[in-house]
Amino acid sequence: MTRLEDEAQAVSSDNCLSSHAPCIPSVSPEIRRLVCEPCWRTVFSADSFHTAWVAQFVSTSPESAGFSYTTPAWEEMQHSIDLMCEWCDLVCEEIEFYYHHKTKTKEAPPADSTFQLRVRFRQESGNIADGSIITLQLVVENSWPPVYLIHTAADDQAARFIHHREVLLHVDSTLGYDLIKKCVGDCLRHERCPPPLRTLLPTRVIDCANPELPCLFVNQGIEDNYVALSYAWGEKQPHCTTTINLDSYIAGIPLQNIPKTIMDAIKVTQKLGLRFLWVDALCILQDSDDDKAQEIAQMRRIFRDAYVTIIAACAHKVSNGFLHRRSTWHPTASTLPFRCPDGGIGTMQLRGGQYAPKEPVNERAWCLEERVLSPRRVIYASHTLQYECQTTHINVNGAPNFIEPFDGIPRLPDRIFLPTPAIPNSDLPADEDVAKAWRDILNLYTQRTLTKPRDRLVALSGIVEQFHRFWSHTTYIAGLWEHQLPGCLLWYQSSGSQCCTRPDRYRAPSWSWASTDGEVTMTSCSNQGVLCTIIQCDVIVAREMNPYGEVTAGSLVLDTILQPAVWDPVEGELFDAAGVPTDPLEWPELTRSDSERGEIGYVVRDAIETVSERIGKVRLALVSNTGNALLGLVLIPVTSQTSSAEQNDCPSFRRVGWFTAPFCDKSAWLSSSYQHIKII
Incomplete structure (x- = not known):
């Protein structure tokens, strides 16, 4: 039997808590003063508290378990709060929240209004030493119940049944x-x-x-x-x-x-x-x-x-x-009487489950x-x-x-913490749990600040090395993993209007999230539905001893469909731009009225820069087809191309944003010719 099952059995045979209990435990004045007379006769009576306590052992219809009662009138409870009733104070706070939500007003409930409450103790899973915690739920008129965490002092009578304590405050102690x-x-x-x-x-x-x-x-x-x-x-x-x-x-x-x-x-x-x-x-x-x-x-x-x-x-x-x-952490806990399953009376402290x-x-x-x-x-x-x-x-x-x-x-x-020989060596793209961990860490990492922004790649290099022990079959390239290309190119800035300016100093190629500041989201690294092929991807690392750190140059050659479009960066809107000159050098700057050919999607810009502050023509490199929309990269031409690129007729571009085009002429776009492009 578990500890709680033992307690449940003890409670069920406890005469002190039955309706025919012959013994009445003595109550200290300090405990008795914690609640008003109506609360003492209802929720904190022996039978009522017992009904609420054993609700944690109910496996069938747990929502109907516990002690149910009708509160005193609102005005009466307010008077009890003035007399320092801890339970009325707690209850009224939850009732007020419920009432405001129901009536869509900020007014207090009418003075004569009463409410139906259900009180029950529950077992909750959690990262606690013994695997679970006991909480108290307070249900107002069958609404969603708030959860209160419970603890008590080590020398309290309730400590035999409530095994959790207040957080340790004296951290520099023998204890x-x-x-x-x-x-x-x-x-x-x-x-x-x-x-x-x-x-x-x-x-x-x-x-x-x-x-x-x-x-x-x-x-x-x-x-x-x-x-x-x-x-x-x-x-x-x-x-x-x-x-x-x-x-x-x-x-x-x-x-x-x-x-x-x-x-x-x-x-x-x-x-x-x-x-x-x-x-x-x-x-x-x-x-x-x-x-x-x-x-x-x-x-x-x-x-x-x-x-x-x-x-x-x-x-x-x-x-x-x-x-x-x-x-002591605020708000302070509510101290309330606790009817022990063996008939004793102690106290419990309740706090909302704050983070x-x-x-x-x-x-x-x-x-x-x-x-x-x-x-x-x-x-x-x-x-x-x-x-x-x-x-x-x-x-x-x-x-x-x-x-x-x-x-x-x-x-x-x-598995990443396993010794190297024990880590599976797979040719598969990645196990989803490892891929998800990478995305979560990247999102959290990019929310944080660096004293030296040039360390954007360096400060993550230790984590990358640890992942590389698992993904040993692939190569890490300036913040991206080779086996996740081209899908992982579809990262985007998730900070919205708080988008940062483009860094003055080179940190990474424009197709890498490390080339920007601010929070980055990579929703998926899946290559399902991809529309392009990686022809070549190269970077030059600053120091050979740290291949996961700073880079000095990089380029990516894609075989993809390139579509012209008009981008309004102020509104984030993307418009069709049929008839745009094929030579990027001939692209004239557009006025806002020129983009009235129909919206096809929207863009999330990578950074605040000249190109992302006024309406203009851009190129869209298609990366993925979700079925509902085409996704890809927003590019602008780079006029100073290398001689090798010119010889190979491979125009160079720089990434400036991410796009989704759910309203474009998908069939026409997908029937367009593929071409090689270089992104730097």
Whole structure:
């Protein structure tokens, strides 16, 4: 029998909760004052509460389970709120929300109105240590019920039946460090999680054996466990390791040179019983481009092999630190009586299922790579301390509140963490779960910011290398995967009116999302319905040691159908442009009145630039036929073509947008001749 089934059996035989109960448990004045007399006689009476509690064990018609009653009049409940009735306060908030939605007004319910409520406890699945949580649902007039998460104090009578606690606020405590160790120990038993292994240390690490005098340790082939730190710089760090101070830092790093976030990480490393810590600012020579490139190329291994990664999620800048005591999260929980199945009376705290607060670290592009590459993450969030691995994402003390962040971080598929020989070597395009993980990560990554925009490809290179271990049969080309071409060319900017200007400095060919700033959506990498063929695709990487990083040039040759069109970038509309001169150099600029030949679709521009600010003629390269619309790339001619391109009669273009054409003459377009074009 499960724990909850045991409780259900105990409840069913409990005389104290039956209608013939001979015993009446004593109630402390503090608990009794939590609710008004009408609430105490209804919802919080022994029989009523029992009916609501056992609803969690009902498997048939669960929507009708629980305790149902009619509220007092609205005016009476408002008076009870003035007398500090926690239940009336909670109920009225939900009734008001229901009433506003029903009446489409912002007025309060009439003073004499009453409402039908149903109260029930439910079991909910979640990323909690024991696999599920108990929640309370409050159904107003058969509407969709809000869900409240429940916890109680460890020394409360209700703690025997409510196993979840308030989130841990004192993160820098013996309890906090013990809970981290327990989470890592539990992780060792997770089938989905790779075990931590003693592995080759990174090139340099901080030796934390003496936290009063930490020093740089230069590895000479030693294997050991180490901790990695992921954090937001947020400001300049004047005392980074350089070629000038390297030798002195090996002897010892002055404490006054170490920012608070890094000092806190040194403390956590030592408290966990570990000696070595990797931090980019101190373990990479910040004045050496060669050393930076070499260490960035090792980023996947550094975070993948870390015993744990500390994520200083709450710190806006490196001088903030992350071990401060957390404040109680608002809104505060509602404290209510809890009728224990054994007849005792304790208290429970109810909170709505709010998401965790957004964290500063989640705005930084580099930090996404560091998080998803790490098999075990200790997250110092704004409100508590959390642990995350391939299996679970929990508050370290098992509290149910604020677990999943609003912008949930996608996990890499489990198989990507397998040892290389165990990863399947397939000629198939990709398993869908891996392809979806790539799209999700790309979308989330492009929402984040970079201090140096030229790092658009570099800051993702560690994740790319990890994916390449699974997609070993293919080639990564400036942000796209060869086996997903040409379908993956159909990315588009998803930030709408917040579209960014075209970067001044070259970062990638125009057909790559990395050539733009802002959030990118890649809805599918499928090649179903494709209308074009890749003839050639080449890029030149800036550094051979990092084939997944920065590129200096690239080109793509397509065999496709090219159609002329008129684009109004202000409205995003696309119009037919039959009769456009074949020579791009002869395209005259159009006026708005010239585009009155019928709308055929719309365009999402890649960036704010001259061509995307006024109406004009463009070329459409067809990529895919969905059945409902033709999709493809919006191109403009590049006048300075290479001599080889001219000799091969292969005109050059630059991508400026993505289009869909559901209203075009599809049969006429698809019967047009194919030609080779070059996109740079």
